Amino acid sequence: MATKTTGSSCFFYLSLFSSPLTIDQLIDVVDLLERCAFPQTRWYELGLKLGLHKNTLDVIKGDSDATYECLTECLSKWLRRADNVDSKGGATFDSLSDALKSMNENAAADKLDQEKRKAKAIDIFNTHHPLLSQSLSDPVSVAIMLQREGVITGQVLASVVSVSPSVPNQCEVLLAAIIVAIQSKYSLLQTFASVLCKFTGNVKLGTVIQRDYDQSFNDDKKLIKVVIPDDDMSTDTLSTGATTPSPIPPNTFSCSDSHS
Incomplete structure (x- = not known):
């Protein structure tokens, strides 16, 4: 195991x-x-x-x-x-x-900077590991999407499936593989968060991981909430450094569009 x-x-x-x-x-x-x-x-x-x-x-x-x-x-x-x-x-x-x-x-x-970023990403993952172990839902489906995104290998996916129907064991195998992936490429933590947000039961987990990732790696991209003057008074997130606002600015993230 x-x-x-x-x-x-x-x-x-x-x-x-x-x-x-x-x-x-x-x-x-x-x-x-x-x-x-x-x-x-x-x-x-x-x-x-x-x-x-x-x-x-x-x-x-x-x-x-x-x-x-x-x-x-x-x-x-x-x-x-x-x-x-x-x-x-x-x-x-x-x-x-x-x-x-x-x-x-x-x-x-x-x-040296990459080593620092990797250490930060590992620390973020460790911080949320207990909650991930307890609350991650549908680990097999998550693993399938992570394999498609290149975060884990097909061999890891097969290992996750093989311990079915024990969800805790599936989570353990999957999370162990994810930390190995992050150790080789820190930005895969963000990919992991994005994948979590595609599943209704994991949106909250993905959101907090993405929040911590942004705070650690995107400090130079200060974000503000801007009210869009239309009938439904929806809000959009814009970069303070942008010269031309765009509907979906780069380097911002929202789980509101996630689906299961």
């Missing part, structure tokens, strides 16, 4: 992006830079950008010729907030991202 694949490890992963970093997270930061394909040979310049003194970096360089060891010790000094680290924003994800961008390591910075 599939089990929930998230837990305390995901909390600590999220803390890389939402809290000041500490020396206890050294290996996590090293691994994060490795996943983002940061060239380790540029550790010295990274240290300077993060606020470490040249003398500090020279000592590190003199103690070891191994690039990996130099990078690790450089990050260790940064996490301990040595030299002028605090003047550069402290030991935080944002200061690390800014340092990469200032070095024109834009590809690594972009991957």
Whole structure:
């Protein structure tokens, strides 16, 4: 039987992006830079950008010729907030991202941002997992649509169907597969919410997940409610940054048109 694949490890992963970093997270930061394909040979310049003194970096360089060891010790000094680290924003994800961008390591910075978004999406899913486990209705039909949308594979769909008629077990298998999908592509959380809103019994679940997704990823798209001057006084959602209002503006979402 599939089990929930998230837990305390995901909390600590999220803390890389939402809290000041500490020396206890050294290996996590090293691994994060490795996943983002940061060239380790540029550790010295990274240290300077993060606020470490040249003398500090020279000592590190003199103690070891191994690039990996130099990078690790450089990050260790940064996490301990040595030299002028605090003047550069402290030991935080944002200061690390800014340092990469200032070095024109834009590809690594972009991957770092993707890691942050993935962590946020996982956190949103974890927040709603208990309610999803208890209240998700018609998991087989939901799984069929998710498979059509490319969120889950045909093999997962077959697994969900095979545990019928136990709805709790179907939910468990389906939700375990969805978290795996989100870990590979964070935007699939939004697809999941959209699919939920197509089923009357799951509209509320889809709405709250979409709301949290928008708050986390669409903060720059401020929305307002505008009254349309017609007979039924219906309302429409428009982007404050739009120059030409449209009936269905991009990057907005409503479950009001969902169907079962």
